[in-house]
Amino acid sequence: MIAHSDKEDAAATWKKTYGHHPLTAFLDHGPGGTGEPVAALRRPGNAGSNTAADHITTAQLALAQLPKHYRRGRQTLIRTDSAGGTHDFVSWLARRGRWLSYSVGMVITEAIHEHVLKVPASAWTPAVEIDGEARDGAWVAELTGKLLDGWPKGMRLIVRKERPLLAPS
Numbered sequence: 001m002i003a004h005s006d007k008e009d010a011a012a013t014w015k016k017t018y019g020h021h022p023l024t025a026f027l028d029h030g031p032g033g034t035g036e037p038v039a040a041l042r043r044p045g046n047a048g049s050n051t052a053a054d055h056i057t058t059a060q061l062a063l064a065q066l067p068k069h070y071r072r073g074r075q076t077l078i079r080t081d082s083a084g085g086t087h088d089f090v091s092w093l094a095r096r097g098r099w100l101s102y103s104v105g106m107v108i109t110e111a112i113h114e115h116v117l118k119v120p121a122s123a124w125t126p127a128v129e130i131d132g133e134a135r136d137g138a139w140v141a142e143l144t145g146k147l148l149d150g151w152p153k154g155m156r157l158i159v160r161k162e163r164p165l166l167a168p169s
Helices: 052-064 087-093 110-117
Strands: 023-027 036-041 077-080 101-104 125-128 134-143 157-162
Touching: 023 052, 036 052, 052 077, 052 087, 087 101, 110 134, 110 157
Parallel strands: 077 101
Antiparallel strands: 023 036, 125 134, 134 157
């Protein structure tokens, strides 16, 4: 968020602007969900994307907005892009007794890339859309082994590959 004057906690951003780098949480009630905002953490413009403490705080603020029976349980799914793919945040999500479901994006490291290249053709499964139909030109596979060392027990690493769509001429 760009600030055009010296606002509280505004700072230079990596995009060479000045302002804030907020983290927000939205609630989706499934198909037809409203996507309503439930939490926002205002941070200085120079705040890091992968700051686990900020992701934890934002998740706590969002969970506090839910009725008590949704604050724990597999029916509550927390999703983030790769900025949330840190050991500390994922460990917080997976902590014993919390029982939240989560789907966290990961940065594709060289090690992950090398493992993806070794996945045999037979291990790739067609990706499925929300309506249950196969997604044309998209496949998924699960990576296992040492890539998961240091991550919470039971965590799965699912990768996706897609054939690029050609732009209309």
